[in-house]
Amino acid sequence: MTAGMPSFPAYADQLGQALAYMREGEHFLIVSHVQPDGDAISSTLVTAWLLAKLGKTFVMMNESSVPLRLGYLKGSSHIQSMNEVAAEVRFDRVIAVDCADYKRIGLVSERFAPGCGLLNIDHHPTNDHFGTVNLIRSDAAATVEILYDLIEFAGIPLDVEAGTAVYTGLLTDTGGFRYSSTSPRVMQIASAILTLGVSGHLLAEHLLEKMTKAQLLLLQRGLANLTFSTDNRIAWITVGHADLEATGATSEDLEGLVNYARNVEGVDVGMLFKEAADGCVKVSLRSSGAANVSAIAQSFGGGGHVRAAGCRLDLPMQEAVNQVIQAVSEALQG
Structure with missing residues (x-):
């Protein structure tokens, strides 16, 4: 386990199972909750980034549209609506991110193949472990924090693209690093991302200060x-x-x-x-x-x-x- 990452054995096991699930499949559907927020969209994109690094293909889909203010995130325009994917297409390997329970997936669940594999990555204490594989850390400030742990566990270097998405999810789900969930680990991750060259002050201005x-x-x-x-x-x-x-x-x-x-x-x-x-x-x-x-x-x-x-x-x-x-x-x- 990397320094600073939660080290309890059950979490290491979950990280290992999640990574194995990603490595075993070839094509995935990535979905977050309906009416996605900053963490949901960022988690979708970070998951896609990790799958691409593992040599996998994927479709990102959501019942709702991507919030306009998150359009700066690379790849956000590739998150498809349900009518952009042929109705008869079904997915047998699914990754759900930031969904506290199965119903939060919304109508996209209709595109799951019967008996499909489902990796459930989430930080909500109310998560009911609905996946066939579950990566849950209820003390994490955001789902992107768990994905950062998974990337470190996989030994894959973070870049500016993924770092921007992780920072966005942390920034929005901690209220600009003001909520009680802003742990030393969150600040450690934020520091590492800023070191990559991500402009945290510009993201904060765009996401927390500007309004229409x-x-x-x-x-x-x-x-x-x-x-x-x-x-x-x-x-x-x-x-x-x-x-x-x-x-x-x-x-x-x-x-x-x-x-x-x-x-x-x-x-x-x-x-x-x-x-x-x-x-x-x-x-x-x-x-x-x-x-x-x-x-x-x-x-x-x-x-x-x-x-x-x-x-x-x-x-x-x-x-x-x-x-x-x-x-x-x-x-x-x-």
Whole structure:
């Protein structure tokens, strides 16, 4: 094991099994979760990079499109939508990255061959080990951190292309290296990547500072209905589908909005309720650590981390708000 890499035996075994799975196959499907974020897209591309280094071929596919702000990542334009791959094509070797459970793969799972092999690489504590081979490290800050370990384990030198993707996944999933998941190992990896010549400051400016006009208009609307519980320990923002249409924003522009509720002094749990086009409500939850929002999200069929989680409710907005607020209140009182 390389210096700095987690050294517990079970993890070394998982790395070995994952690498063997990649070496044994010739052609792979790589998929991440629906509505992919920075870690999901970066993990997809890093996995593809590693497969290419191993002399393998692959298809990258996602039910959702790649966020525009991640278009700078080399290879991102090659992540295909389902209608770009012939409907009859089935894959017998699959790699799923950053998917907390099987359903997060979405409709792409329809392209899996019956009895296919499935390598599941993920960092969510709620992951249910749905793969035939599982590489799970729930204390990793991002799935790209696990992939970095896998690359080191394979003895393959990282280059700027893969380094940029790894740095992107770490940067976005740690909130710019501000979250509690920012471990010494994360900073060690970031340092190694900067040494390669990756421009970390430019990536931070692009991913964390810049915003579109539509995003700013959406923020303006969201903050106008920021609401607090009577004890001010819970804060939430609601965004209707009409707000997206009125501002010209997309679901991508909602990213980070939940933090405005959580970052208010005295707030222990901040939430964002987003109405989708089909009428369902998607909820993002962020916690100071006073409540396990992963457990709360799981109770509604979702999942995530202790401090950051999400779920989807097929309910009208106000009913969804009421139910989740009640669950969060009970968790804080417990």
